[in-house]
C-alpha cells in the first residue's frame with residue numbers, strides 16, 4: 001500500500017461507530033502515518049447522521065488533545081466534511097475541508113441522494129417526475145458550490161448519486177445529459193484547483209465494487225492532470241484502509257502516475273504511485 005494518509009473518516013461525533021481515538025489508532029495500525037477525522041457538518045434541518053451544532057466545539061477540543069497525545073507516532077489533522085447546504089462560518093476552525101453534496105435542495109427538508117435506496121428513488125419520482133437525468137443535472141449543479149468555496153481543498157465522492165446504482169440503476173451514467181452535467185462540474189472543480197478524493201466508502205458498505213468517482217471520470221481526471229488522493233470515508237475502525245491497494249492499481253490502470261497527500265496549510269505533496 002503506497003497510500004500513507006487518510007483524511008476522510010467519521011466518528012461517534014456524527015454517524016461513525018467508533019471514537020476519534022480508535023479511528024486514528026486503527027489507521028496507525030494499518031500503516032497510515034497521517035490521518036484526519038472529518039466531522040459531518042451540522043445541517044440547518046434535522047438529520048440523524050450529521051454533527052449537532054453544539055458538538056462541534058467538543059470535537060475540535062478532542063482532536064486538539066489527540067494531536068498532542070499521538071504526536072510522534074501519527075500526524076493528526078482536524079477535518080470537516082462540509083455539505084454545501086450547511087453553514088460556512090465554522091469552516092475556518094478546521095485544518096482542511098472536504099466539500100460534498102449529499103442533498104438536493106428541492107424542499108424545506110431536502111432529500112438525500114445516498115441515505116437509503118427508497119429515498120433516492122422517491123426523489124427522482126417526486127421532484128423530477130421520474131427524469132433521472134434531471135436529478136443528476138441538479139446534483140452536479142450543486143457541486144459548483146464545492147468548486148466555488150475557497151476553503152474547500154478536497155472534493156468529496158464526486159458521483160455519490162450513483163451509490164445504489166449497481167443494484168438499482170436509478171441513474172444512467174451513460175446518458176448524454178448525465179455525462180455533460182458531470183463534465184461541467186468536473187471542469188469547475190479542476191479549474192478551481194481542488195483535489196478529488198477517490199473514496200472507497202461504498203465498497204466497505206457493500207453497495208459498490210469500485211470507488212467514487214467511476215472509471216469514466218478517473219480517466220478524464222488523469223487526462224486533465226487533475227490531482228487525486230485516496231480516502232476510505234470509514235465509519236468504523238475495520239474500514240480505515242478498505243480496498244486501498246486495489247484502488248491504487250485502478251488509478252495506475254487509468255493513467256495516474258501519482259497521488260497527493262495533504263501537508264497542512266492548504267499544501268499538498270505528490271507521492272509516486
Ligand SMILES: [Zn+2]
Nearest residue numbers: 081100156157
Ligand atoms: Zn459524504
Ligand SMILES: [Zn+2]
Nearest residue numbers: 008010081233
Ligand atoms: Zn464522509
